[in-house]
Amino acid sequence: MAKPQSRYVCQECGAVSAKWAGRCESCGAWNSLSEEVVEKTPGGLSGAGRSAQRLAFVDLQSRSPAPPRMTCGLGEFDRVTGGGLVPGSAVLVAGDPGIGKSTLLLQVAARLAAGGKDAAPCAYISGEESIDQVRLRAQRMGLGAAPVQLAAATAVRDMVATLDQPKGPAVVVVDSVQTLYIDSLESAPGTVSQVRAAAQELIRLAKKRGFSLLLVGHVTKEGQIAGPKVLEHMVDTVLTFEGDRGHHFRILRASKNRFGPTDEIGVFEMTDGGLEEVANPSALFLAERRGNIAGAAVFAGLEGTRPLLVEIQALVSTSPLATPRRAVVGWDSGRLAMVLAVLEARCGLALAGQEVYLNVAGGLRIGEPAADLAVAAALVSAATGQEVPEETVIFGEIGLSGEIRPVSQVELRLKEAEKLGFSRAWVAPRAKKGAGKGRPQSGGLVIEEIAHLQDLVSRLAPPQADPVGFRSSAP
Template sequence: MAKAQPRYVCQNCGASQTKWSGRCESCGEWNAITEEAPREAAPGGLGQGGGRGRSVRFEQLADASVKEAPRLVTAIGEFDRVTGGGLVPASALLIGGDPGIGKSTLLLQASAALAKAKRGAVAYVSGEESIDQVRLRARRMGLAEAAVDLAAATSVRDIIGSLETGEVPAAVIIDSIQTMYVDTLDSAPGTVAQVRSSAAELIRLAKRRGFALLLVGHVTKEGTIAGPRVLEHMVDTVLYFEGERGHQYRILRAVKNRFGPANEIGVFEMTDGGLAEVTNPSRLFLAERHGQVSGTAVFAGLEGTRPLLVEIQALVGPPGPATPRRAAVGWDSNRLAMVLAVLEARCGVAFAGRDVYLNVAGGLKIGEPAADLAVAAALVSALVDTVVPEDTVVFGEIGLGGEVRRVSQPDLRLREAAKLGFAKALVPALGKSGKGSAPKGVAIETREIAHLHELVAMLAADRERKKKGNP
C-alpha cells in the first residue's frame, strides 16, 4: 500500500498543493503554507459499494404553510440593525476582526441582552479565557448578574455532546473558532483543516437543533492563523468589526447576510463599561469639524441603507525635488491616484511634484465611488487655499473623461444633510430636465456639476473673490 503523501495547505485561502513554497499560487500570500498530516485513508467513491442511496424528498417552493421564525432581538439597536432585525434561529453568524478590537465584548453584551429579554438560554463557550476571566470582564461591564451559561472548552466533540441533550439554547457563542479542534484530525488547532471541520460540525448541530450560532474569527496580518475568510461560504452572515486602536469608535459591517441587507453598518463607541451605541453617526463624525479651513469637504455617503455624512480632509504640500508622496487613510489609494490624474489631464490642475495626503476623519473606511467629487473638492481646496462652504455637502462619481456621474439614492443623502443643518449640496447633473435633485419637503439648495472643471472653476472664482475683499 502506497504511503500517504503530506499536504501543504495555505492558511490564508485554504488552497492545497503537493510541495511547500514560500508564496501561495492561489492568493499570493507569503509564508502562509504549512504542512498538514495526511488522512489515514482517502474517502471512497460512490461506485465502491454501499448500494443505492435513499430518495431525496423534494417540496414545492410555493408552500404557504411555511412560516418565518421570530428573530432573536438583542435590544442592542446597532447590532440588530446590522443583522437585519435580529438573530435568525438555526443560522450561523461569523464575526471577524483584528485581535483586541472588541468582538468578545460585543458578543458578551449581546448574550447578556438576550438573557435579560428572556429569549431563551444563552451558552457562551470560550476557548481563550477561563470562566473566571469572562466573569471579571462581565463585572467590569456591569453584566455580572446576566443569566448566561459559561463554559471553557476547545474540544468540538465535548461541546456538541453537551449541546445535543437538554433544553435547546436560543444562541450559542464560540469564542473563538481558531481555538477549537476535532480530535479525528492530526493538524493543530487554527489550521484550515481544523477550522473548517470544527465550523462544519457546529453549524450542522445548529441547523439540526435550531439555535443561532455565533462564531468569532481572528484576522492577523501575518496569515499564520486561518482567518474567517475560509468560513465565509459556510455561514449565513459575515460581520466585520473595524476600527483603529487610536480611535474609540468601532464599525460593525455586514459583508454577507442571507437574511438582511449587506453592507449595513453599526457604529459603537468603546468606553470603560463596554461598547456604547452611536445612534447618529453623522453627527458623531462631524462633531470635531472646524469650518473655514481649506482642504476639507463633507461627503454625503451611503452605507447599506443608512445615509452617513463624513468629513474628507486633504493636504497638498509645496513642490519639492524629492519624489512626491501620495498617501490615503480610509480611502483607496488607487482611487486617489485616478482622481489626481483626471484633475491634471482634464482640468489642468497641476499636482506634479507635490505631496498629497488624504484622510477620512473619524477612522471610517469609505468604499463607494460616490466620494470622488468630495475628494476632488478637498484636493482643489487645499491646492488653491480656498474654502469649500461649511454648509455644503458633496457627492458624485468621477469618470476618466472628467464627467460627474450619478450615484444611487441621492434623496436619502440630501435628507440626512438637511437634517444636520446643511443648506447647499454639490450633486451630479440629472440630465436635460434641469430640475434640482432635492426631494420634496427638504430645504436644501442643490447645484449640479456636470463636469469636473465646473467644480475647479467655482473654487477658483471663490479664491479670486476673496482676494478682492468681497465676501
Template sequence: MARSASRFICQSCGAVYPRWQGRCEACDEWNSISEEAVESAPPIGGKAKGTSAAARRGKAVEFVALDGVNQRAPRLKTGMAEVDRVLGGGLVDGSAVLIGGDPGIGKSTLLLQVTAALSRQARVAYVSGEEAIDQVRMRADRLGVKDAAVELAAATSVPDILAAIDRPDGPKVVVIDSIQTMYVDLLDSAPGTVSQVRAAAQELIRVAKRRGVAMLLVGHVTKEGAIAGPRVLEHMVDTVLYFEGERGHPFRILRGVKNRFGPTDEIGVFDMTEQGLQEVKNPSALFLADRQEDVAGAAVFAGIEGSRPMLVEIQALVAPSAYGTPRRAVVGWDSNRLAMLLAVLESRAGLDLAGRDVYLNVAGGLRISEPAADLAVAAAIASALTGEPVPGETVVFGEIGLSGEVRTVGRSDARLKEAAKLGFKRAIAPRRAGEKGGGRTGGGGVRVSEVADVGRLAAVLAGDGPALSRTA
C-alpha cells in the same frame, strides 16, 4: 486499517500540494504550507469490506413542497438596535454568524454584551477557547452585566461542546470564541489549521441547523484584514460580519458583507467607552462633532452606508514633495481610486499635482467604498491645493469618470435630507438626467449646485458659478 498518509496544505487559502514548497502558487504566500496527517481513502475501484450494495447507495432524500409552512419562530432580537440593523432585524433560528476583526478591537466585548441582552428572553451559552472563565467574569463585571443569566464554559473540543448543546433542552444561542481554537479529535492536525477550522465549523453548523440554534462564531483575521482560515468558511456560514475601527479612535463599525437573511453593506456604529460599547443613534453628528469650518483641505461627504445616509468629513493635505516620486497616503479610502482621481484632476481640471505629496484621510476611522465620494475627495484636494476652504454648511457627493464628467449617484434625496437635518444649507451634487444644470432646491430646503464635470471645480467651490460647464 487505513494506512496513514500526509498532505501539504496552505494555511492561508487551503490549497493542497503533494509535497512541501516555499511559496503557495494559489495565493502567492511564502512559508504558509505545512504538513498535515490524513486518513487515506480506499483505492479507486475497491470497496470496504462488509459493505453491501444497498448501503453504498445511501438513504433516499425526502423532498417536500416549496409552499410548506415554516415552523421556525420569528427573528430573535438581540437587544442592541445597531446589531439588529446589521443582521436584518435579529437572529434567525438555525443561522450561523461569523464575526471577524483585528485583535483587541472589541469582538469579545460586543458578543458578551449581546449575549447578556439575549439572556433575558432565551437560554444563551458562551464558550471561550482563548480565555479562562475568571477572565470572562472580569470583563462582565467591567461591563456591568455580571448578573446576566449567561452560561459560561472554557472548552476547545468540538465533540464536548456538541454533547452539551445537542439536546432538546439545549441553549438557543451559542457563542464560540473563537473558531480558530476549536479542534476535532478525529484529525491529527493542530487547532487553527485549515483542516481543523473547516471540520470544526462544519460540525457546529450541522448541529445548529438541526436544533435551530443561532451560532455566533468569532474569527481571527489576517494581516490583510480577511478572516483567517479557508475561504470556504465564509461560504459555510449564513452571515459574515466585520468589526472595524482604528486604534486611535473610539468609534467601531460593525459591517455586514454577507447575509442570507437580510441586506449586505449595512453598518452599525458603536462608541467604545470604559463601560463597553455604546450604540450611536446619529453617526453623522458623531463623525462631524470635531469638524472645524473655514479650514482648507476639508469637505463633508454625504454618503450611504447600507440603508442609512451618513455624513463624514474627508480631509486632504497637498505639500511639495521632497523626493523624486511624490507620495500618496490614504486612510479610509481606496488608494487605487485616489491615483485615478489625481490623474483626472490634473488632465481635466488643470490642477498641478504631479510633483506634490497628497495625503487623504476619512475622519473618524470610517472606511468608504462607494464611488459617490469622488467629488468630495476632489473638492478636498482642490481646496488643499489652492488654500481656499470649501464653503461652510456645504456637502459634496458625486462620481467622477475618466473623462472628467460627474455622474449621478443613487438616493440623492436621502443624502440631502440627512444634510438638512444637521443644518447644512448647500450641496454640490451631480446634474440629474435630462436637466441642463444650474441650481435647484433639494430635500429639506438644501440649495443644490449641480455640476457636470470637474473643469471648473475651484470656481464652483468659490461660488463663482452655479454649475460646472462641460468643455469640448
C-alpha cells in the same frame, strides 16, 4: 480494517497534495504543507435515504411559518444581521485584535438571555479566557447578573457532547474558532485543517438542534480572516468589525448575509462600560469638525439604507523627493490617482510634483464612487488655499472627461444634510424637473448643480491663481 492514508494540506490556502513538497503549488507559500491522516471507511458508499420535497407549496395549508428572528435589543446589531438572528444559522464575526469582538458578542448574549418573556437561553464558550476572566469583563460592563451560561473549552468533542441536547441553548457564542481542535487530527489548533473541521462540526450541530451559532474569527496581518477560505462559505453570515484604535467608534459591516442585506452597517462607540450603539452616526463623525479650514469637505455618503455624512480632509505640500508621496486613509488609492489625473488633464491643476495626503475623518472607510466630487473639492481647496463654503455638503461621481455624474438616493442624502443643519449642496445635474441650479428645496436647502469638474475648480480658485498650483494653460 482499512489502512489509513496520509495527505498534505497547505496551511495557507487549504490545497491538498498527495505528497509533501517544500512549496505549495496553489499559493506559492513555503513550508506550509502539513500531514493529515485520513482513515478510509470500510465498505462501499451507503447511507440513509432522504425524502425530497417540492420547491413550490402545493397549497396554502402546507405552508409552514418562518421561524421568528431573535432580536437582542442592540439596534445596530439587529440592523446588520437583517432583523435579528435566525435559528439554525451560523454567523462569523471577524476583526482585528482588541477591536471589541468578544465585548460585542457578550453584550448580545446577555441581552438575549435577559430579554424578559422573549428571553432565549444563551451559552458563551471561551477558548481564550477562563470563566473568571469572562465574569470580570461582564461585571465591568454591568452584565454580571445576566443569565448566560459560561464555559471554557477548546475540544470540539466535549462541546458537541454538551450542546447536543434536546433542550439546549438557543444561542451559542464560541470565542474563538481558531482555538478549537479535533483530537482525530494531528495538526495544531488554528491550522487550516482544524479550523475547517471544527467549524464544520459545530455548524452541523447548529443546523441539527436549531440554535444560532456565533463564531469569533481572527484576522491575519493582511486583514484577511485567518483559516481556510471555505470557512466563509460554510457560514450563513460574515460580519467584520472595523475601527481605528485611535478613535472610540467601531463599524460593524456585513460582507455576506443569506438572511438580509450586505450593504448595512452598524456604528458603535467604545466606552468604559462596553459598546454603545450610535443612533446618529453623522453627528458623531462631524462632532469635531472645524469650519473655515482649507482642504476639508463634507461628503454625504450612503451605507445601505442609512445616509452618512463624513468629513474628507486633504493636504497638498511641496515634495523634496523625485517621486512625491500619495498617502490615503479610508479611501481607495487607485481612485485618488484617477481624480488627480483628471484634475491635471482637464482642469490644469498641477499636482504631479506635490505630495498629497487624503484622510477620511473618524476612521470610516468609504467605497462608493459618489465621494469623487467631495475628494476633488478637498484637494482643490488644499492646493489653492480657498476654503469650501461653510455648511456645504458635496457628492457626485467624476468621469474621465471631467463630467460630474449623478448618484443614487439623492433625496435621502439631502434630507440627512438638511437635518444636520447644512444649507447648501453641490451635486451633479439632475434630470428631475423643478430641481434647477440654485433652486431651494422644501426645507431651504439650496442645490447648486456642477456639470463639470472645471466648475468646481472655478468656485474654489482665487481670483488670480497661484502659478505653482495651476499650469499656464489648461487644455
